[in-house]
Amino acid sequence: MSQVTTTDLYEVTMALSYLRENMRAPATFSLFVRGLPSGRGFLVAAGLEPALDYLARFQVGRTDAQEFAEVLGRPVKDLEPLRGLTFDGQVRAVPEGRLVFAGEPLLEVTAPLPQAQLVETYLISLLCHQTTVAAKAARCVIAADGRPLVDFSLRRSHGPDAGMQAARLCALVGFAGTSNVAAASRYGIPASGTMAHSYIETFPSEEDAFRAFARAHPGPVTFLVDTYDTDHGVDTAARVLADLRRGPGCAIRLDSGDLGTLAHRARTALDTAGLRDVRIIASGGLDEYAVTTLVRDGAPIDVFAVGTKVGVAADAPYLDAAYKLVEYDGTPVMKLSSGKATAPAPKQVFRRPGLRDLIGMANEQPPEGTEPLLRTVMLGGLRTEPPDTLDAARARFEADLAQLPETARRIENPVAPVPAVSTRLSVLTTVVRHKIEARMRAGRQSPGDRP
Incomplete structure (x- = not known):
């Protein structure tokens, strides 16, 4: 047309x-x-x-x-x-x-x-x-106070075209990356992504899933740790990451629950395992209001992945x-x-x-x-x-x-x-x-x- x-x-x-x-x-x-x-x-x-x-x-x-x-x-x-x-x-x-x-x-x-x-x-x-x-995304940049943000909005945007626009606009105001492969390719934005809960569920255990994912991806990896029990998932991810010795760039992702409390516990577990360079990524219904609260409360979150509420400028x-x-x-x-x-x-x-x-x-x-x-x-x-x-x-x-x-x-x-x-x-x-x-x-x- x-x-x-x-x-x-x-x-x-x-x-x-x-x-x-x-x-x-x-x-x-x-x-x-x-x-x-x-x-x-x-x-x-x-x-x-x-x-x-x-x-x-x-x-x-x-x-x-x-x-x-x-x-x-x-x-x-x-x-x-x-x-x-x-x-x-x-x-x-x-x-x-x-x-x-x-x-x-x-x-x-x-x-x-x-x-x-x-x-x-x-x-x-x-x-x-x-x-x-763009204004909604810019407010997230202000709220993050220097921490990187990643656009996760495509799947909840009002259509693929709107998702492409959102990825471009997030990059325009300073987001560090996008999950949108087409936008990453078209606009030269770094692509960022991890795995879904369904991936974890198809394996006998979280550890099996993490090790399989690492075999397919030789560089730094990010493990989603909240499919079943978050604390157990963090411990499992820490054990696998310690074995892999992939170096800087690896991360875990928290996608549900009380992100601030879980991030504190995850940081303690990772540091205890000698994995101080493993980052914590948070996602799950975030926008500038939630990010402001997490930053103000001192949550040890290194990267915020924001999606739905930014892609549709929800408020x-x-x-x-x-x-x-x-x-x-x-x-x-x-x-x-x-x-x-x-x-x-x-x-x-x-x-x-x-x-x-x-x-x-x-x-x-x-x-x-x-x-x-x-x-x-x-x-x-x-x-x-x-x-x-x-x-x-x-x-x-x-x-x-x-x-x-x-x-x-x-x-x-x-x-x-x-x-x-x-x-x-x-x-x-x-x-x-x-x-x-x-x-x-x-x-x-x-x-x-x-x-």
């Missing part, structure tokens, strides 16, 4: 109407998050790279037009105006890895109106899912995001709906030290000492620079995280910074609002809330 048809029906009907009305002037749409989810002090911009890939290859083909016609119950000839439509517009966006806050545009699209409209749904889907998962699985028209044919526009009003005109985010952001107009001069966040990443439907790398995105994330206020870093009850609004943007918003309200009072309806 073409990605072009992965859209909401009203995008198709609006784009078709624009074309028939010859409304092809440039339109700017701004994609932003209205408010941060409860329990979030920041978001991590993510999803831009696949979004640019999508826009670069966007083209309505013959089969797309046929599919549109079929779902609309209309003759194919009625959909012919859409056929051959490509994206040849401009994209300005916040690079992946930057920390962002409510009201700040993640991305702005400027293109002929039918094009800018038709790509809305796919862009929202890409950026919202990936931004919320905040969606963003209240919008893709709103802010300018058409050179005229600023805005929405006045209660609770959903928008600011007009293309925008820029000016970042000051300490992530004290200022949302202004795109054509404003950057205030002294600020850094504009949105960059032009596509012109004429083509990328302006080579594809970004995970290493570059991770470096941006780490630099922003180092400046994030402690109140926003908190795992419990964080307080998100609130961006300021420039004087020019505030004045324009007031002017456009007053013009719209004046027309409404005069009883003159103006399509699109255009001043």
Whole structure:
């Protein structure tokens, strides 16, 4: 199925109407998050790279037009105006890895109106899912306080594609590896994995299972020790590891029970056996809240494997995001709906030290000492620079995280910074609002809330 048809029906009907009305002037749409989810002090911009890939290859083909016609119950000839439509517009966006806050545009699209409209749904889907998962993973990095994390989310993600995205996003914010073989291969992420309880259960004893696994894998091995009795499993693993003498890199994995208490007992058993270099890996329903507790309580866990709750961003699985028209044919526009009003005109985010952001107009001069966040990443439907790398995105994330206020870093009850609004943007918003309200009072309806 073409990605072009992965859209909401009203995008198709609006784009078709624009074309028939010859409304092809440039339109700017701004994609932003209205408010941060409860329990979030920041978001991590993510999803831009696949979004640019999508826009670069966007083209309505013959089969797309046929599919549109079929779902609309209309003759194919009625959909012919859409056929051959490509994206040849401009994209300005916040690079992946930057920390962002409510009201700040993640991305702005400027293109002929039918094009800018038709790509809305796919862009929202890409950026919202990936931004919320990246923020969840980033909070785990904060909670782990320097200990390595591994992504185990694939089997519980909302489909294989979401699992691939989660593995990439976890790597973007600093995870050390992933269990996802395809993601490890595609993105150059270290692969990490052990064994399942079913593997242990197929052998006469845990010791038989551990020795068989070691025979198949000559390097460092990790043994899952909680299939039956955890303390017994640790003792058995210690005996086998002492016999193997595989050296640094070997580990045991705890996957259930009171992980903190079990980790303390396991560490004592391993140290007593002379295996101080054998690491303890913990998994089983972990997220930033559980990891924070384990770290705070001094659990001797060396690596945290997090999966389900991060891959689906369990406590905040969606963003209240919008893709709103802010300018058409050179005229600023805005929405006045209660609770959903928008600011007009293309925008820029000016970042000051300490992530004290200022949302202004795109054509404003950057205030002294600020850094504009949105960059032009596509012109004429083509990328302006080579594809970004995970290493570059991770470096941006780490630099922003180092400046994030402690109140926003908190795992419990964080307080998100609130961006300021420039004087020019505030004045324009007031002017456009007053013009719209004046027309409404005069009883003159103006399509699109255009001043």
